[in-house]
Amino acid sequence: MQGNTACAEGALAAGCRFFGGYPITPSTEVAEHMALRLPKMGGVFIQMEDEIASIAAVIGASWTGAKAMTATSGPGFSLMMENIGYAVMTETPCVIVNVQRGGPSTGQPTLSAQGDMLQCRFGSHGDYSVIALSPASVQEMFDLTVEAFNLAERFRIPVFLMADEIIGHMRERLIIPDHVPTNQRKPYEPGSLPFRAGEDLVPGFPAFGKGYGVHVTGLTHDERGYPCATSPKLHEDLVKRLVGKVEGARGSITSCDILNPDAEMVFVSYGAPSRTVQQVLHDHPDENIGHLRLKMVWPFAEMFLSRFTNAEAFIVPEQNLGQISREIERHTDKDVVTVPKLGGDLHSPGELYAVVEDLK
Amino acid sequence: MRHEIRFSGFGGQGIILAAVILGRAAVMYDNKYAVQTQVYGPEARGGASMSAVIIDDEPILYPKVVTPDIYVIMSQEGFEKYGIAAAGEAQMLVDSTLVHSRPSCRYIEIPATREARESLGRDIVANIIMLGALVASTGIVSRTAIEKAILDSVPKGTESLNVKAMTRGFELAEEAMSR
Numbered sequence: 001m002q003g004n005t006a007c008a009e010g011a012l013a014a015g016c017r018f019f020g021g022y023p024i025t026p027s028t029e030v031a032e033h034m035a036l037r038l039p040k041m042g043g044v045f046i047q048m049e050d051e052i053a054s055i056a057a058v059i060g061a062s063w064t065g066a067k068a069m070t071a072t073s074g075p076g077f078s079l080m081m082e083n084i085g086y087a088v089m090t091e092t093p094c095v096i097v098n099v100q101r102g103g104p105s106t107g108q109p110t111l112s113a114q115g116d117m118l119q120c121r122f123g124s125h126g127d128y129s130v131i132a133l134s135p136a137s138v139q140e141m142f143d144l145t146v147e148a149f150n151l152a153e154r155f156r157i158p159v160f161l162m163a164d165e166i167i168g169h170m171r172e173r174l175i176i177p178d179h180v181p182t183n184q185r186k187p188y189e190p191g192s193l194p195f196r197a198g199e200d201l202v203p204g205f206p207a208f209g210k211g212y213g214v215h216v217t218g219l220t221h222d223e224r225g226y227p228c229a230t231s232p233k234l235h236e237d238l239v240k241r242l243v244g245k246v247e248g249a250r251g252s253i254t255s256c257d258i259l260n261p262d263a264e265m266v267f268v269s270y271g272a273p274s275r276t277v278q279q280v281l282h283d284h285p286d287e288n289i290g291h292l293r294l295k296m297v298w299p300f301a302e303m304f305l306s307r308f309t310n311a312e313a314f315i316v317p318e319q320n321l322g323q324i325s326r327e328i329e330r331h332t333d334k335d336v337v338t339v340p341k342l343g344g345d346l347h348s349p350g351e352l353y354a355v356v357e358d359l360k
Numbered sequence: 361m362r363h364e365i366r367f368s369g370f371g372g373q374g375i376i377l378a379a380v381i382l383g384r385a386a387v388m389y390d391n392k393y394a395v396q397t398q399v400y401g402p403e404a405r406g407g408a409s410m411s412a413v414i415i416d417d418e419p420i421l422y423p424k425v426v427t428p429d430i431y432v433i434m435s436q437e438g439f440e441k442y443g444i445a446a447a448g449e450a451q452m453l454v455d456s457t458l459v460h461s462r463p464s465c466r467y468i469e470i471p472a473t474r475e476a477r478e479s480l481g482r483d484i485v486a487n488i489i490m491l492g493a494l495v496a497s498t499g500i501v502s503r504t505a506i507e508k509a510i511l512d513s514v515p516k517g518t519e520s521l522n523v524k525a526m527t528r529g530f531e532l533a534e535e536a537m538s539r
Contacts, residue, residue, distance in 0.1 A: 026400065110400045170423055171380060171396040173387045272423075279422035349422055 001174040003141040003167045004029035004071075007097055008037065010145030011069055013180040016095070017043035018068035020057030022050055022076060025109040026165040027099035030071035051076035055083040055096070062092045063216065065207030067149055071097035075106055077116055078123075084158050085124030086218045088242060091156040091195070091203065093185055095148045098160060099168040100319075102344055111344025112165035114271055114319040118326075120160045121298050127239050129246040131253070132160040132298040134270035138172045144295060146180055151253065153185040155245055156202055162297065164319060166272040166346055188212060193223040201245035247299060254301035256294050263290030264312045265356050268305075268328060270294040272346055273317040279349040280356070289356060297324060302331035313337055315355055317347045335359075362416045363500055364425045368442035369434030369455070371409045374487035378432065379411035381491060381509045382501065386415045388512075389505035395423045408441040415500060430498055432490050433459055434472070453493055453533075455486060468497055468536040475528055485525035488514075492529020497537060503530070 001009070008030050011019075019034040031047070038045040044061070048054040054070045061068040072080065077098050087094055102108030103115050116123075120132050131151050133144040145161055152159040188194060188206035194214045197203045203223075206212040219227035220235045228234055259281060260266075267277040267289065274293045281289055290308050294301065305314065305328065313335040316325035322338035329336045339355055341347050365382065369375045376398050383396040398411040412425040431452040433443040439459050446452055450465040457473035470493045476486040488510060495506045507526060514522045 165400070166397075166423065169397070169400055171383055171394075172420070172423075173393060275421055275423050282421055346422075346424055348424075348426070 001138060002029060002171045003138045003169060005033045006138045006141040006174050007145045008033035010142035012037055014146040014149035015182050016067045016069050016149060018061035018066045020046045020048050020054045021070045022048055022054050024073045024076045026101055026168050027071045027073045027097060030097055051079040055080040058094045059083060059087050059092045062094050063208050069095040073099050073101045074103040074116055081123045085126060087158045088128045089218045090216050093152040093156050094158050095152050096158055096160050098162055100164045108344055112272060112319055114164055117162060117297060117323040120162055127243060129243040130157055130298060132162045133295060134162045134297050135167055136271055136274040138174050141167060142174055150183050153183050156185060164272050194225050195221060196223040197241060201241050250299045255296045256292055256301055256304050258307055259291040260288055261290060261307050262310050263288045264310050265359055266290035266292060266308045266311045267315045268292045269317055270297050276347045276349055276352055280352050283349060300327045305332050313359055315339060317352055362414060364428045365413045365430040366425060366428040366442060367432045368408060368410045368438030371407060373434050375409040376411045378487040378491050379413045381513050383413045384512060385501040385505040385509035389508050390501050392417055393420050395420045397423060408437045410442045432494055434490060436460055453490060455490060470532050479528060480521060480525055485522060488522050488525035489529040492526035493533035496530040496533035
């Protein structure tokens, strides 16, 4: 199965019943497959007039209680930025798939990139925190899409599946499990206030049509949901809760693969370049090369860097000019070697092994 | 053992479909691992189209084709763009109806487009003839597997035409190899 199709199947298995989107290469097959499958499952597929409307439709659908998603690529992702902030502020669970292509602007529509990794973290205005997952196989296009929905429901946030053209368009074996674990957003408890949160900092969700009157606004709001945009304390408490509900859970949600933790040379990768790193480790089994593969890129799992106790250098191949490598630099005093790659090609195993050789 | 198979022809011949069917045969019916990729761009509509499959008994890590050991070439432009640099130890199947050049590596000639048109009445099954010939000449997947994968992938009502095309591909490859 193709990666993009596996993503759509993962969404359906996770319980997604609404897709609002605008087709864009190289993500189109996600929309195509959802258009084919959703109506037969009692779901709704809408092709909107653009990506601004698409994310707005997704947010609206989510407020009816539906699990909702969209899929796009760079130019569409940029258009979605304002409403992504709205989803954060209104605590709307949703999944946004970005099958990345070469940018800036319309760039290279048909070729692979990872240039939106900082945009997904910081692209909307204001302070916030989100979750971004990065699949490195067709299987993970399925598995991590399920995971994205589960995390979105749990934390009431937009969750990003930051794929790339290579993984989105390749076909390989996919095993769909008989049982896919899913969860639902915690329901609102009558008598509480709609934006009052308990210890987990996530309020219960009062879906439209369930009999509650709820005011939903992007303005700074109190626990009733009413705007109150002039109180410094209210604003600070709200934004800190929105950030805190994700950052506070980092220990329990971050997900990665660690290989050869006693190695001196350690690759850190996510998405398609991970496949090259895996090949390098496979081809040089006696060299003790380490690998930290991030399945969840945001929040960033700096605690895993220190698991490589002998590390002398972290080598970071990315299909950009060095985005996550900056984050690594922030968290370690070891050497951080960026291996940037633009233009759409995947790093070759020889190219990455040469970096290890150079560092010896 | 990792095998890398590259298909090339012009857009509309079913170059990508041929690769998808081969990958499907390997994964679903021969219990192997496969990764299928393609050149994904506007040139796939009319110009030289290229797709690739990697087949291995073990999980495939690096997903891109590095040095194909098997080529299936179905147009002259496809040969010039994607086949001409074939390594000496590679083997190539050329659709001799449409490809005029010959490679420096081992090759067999399969008049797939002519056979599709004259014996089967439909140009469109030339890719399936080439798939049959590929399996007959390389054994890269089993005959049962490729037949099942073809039947999974072709439109309803065209099953017997496609099986005939595959069978014809086997015969043509056997004839070519016995020469």
